[in-house]
Amino acid sequence: MQRTILLITGWLAMFLALAGVLLPLLPTTPFLLLAAWCFARSSPRFHHWLLNRSWFASYLRNWQRHRALPAAAKRRAIAFTVLSFAVSLWLVKLLWLRVMLLLILAVLLWFMWRLPVIKPEDDQV
Numbered sequence: 001m002q003r004t005i006l007l008i009t010g011w012l013a014m015f016l017a018l019a020g021v022l023l024p025l026l027p028t029t030p031f032l033l034l035a036a037w038c039f040a041r042s043s044p045r046f047h048h049w050l051l052n053r054s055w056f057a058s059y060l061r062n063w064q065r066h067r068a069l070p071a072a073a074k075r076r077a078i079a080f081t082v083l084s085f086a087v088s089l090w091l092v093k094l095l096w097l098r099v100m101l102l103l104i105l106a107v108l109l110w111f112m113w114r115l116p117v118i119k120p121e122d123d124q125v
């Protein structure tokens with residue numbers, strides 16, 4: 001029963017991570033890490049697939065080994081976050097909602113700025 005719950009949670013987290021790639025306020029990374037955690041405890045096959053064959057494989061392996069990400073990935077993540085929030089801020093007309101979006105953006109950028117970066121020679125996974 002527990003294995004089934006972990007598998008369902010893992011696949012739900014994968015779906016939300018993929019949706020987070022496209023939706024500005026839905027984070028990708030926490031759902032991806034949750035999926036990896038669930039699969040590690042429920043299905044070695046899916047965990048292996050996630051770490052070796054999925055779109056996110058190299059990022060997950062880097063995170064597991066170094067607790068960091070490549071500099072280019074960090075720059076892309078910051079750029080896409082700013083771009084998606086800029087679109088949201090442009091579309092939203094309510095002042096209180098714009099202020100809330102700006103606060104969320106500030107917290108996300110602060111968090112991403114603090115993420116460690118892998119040295120190029122350590123990025124060989």
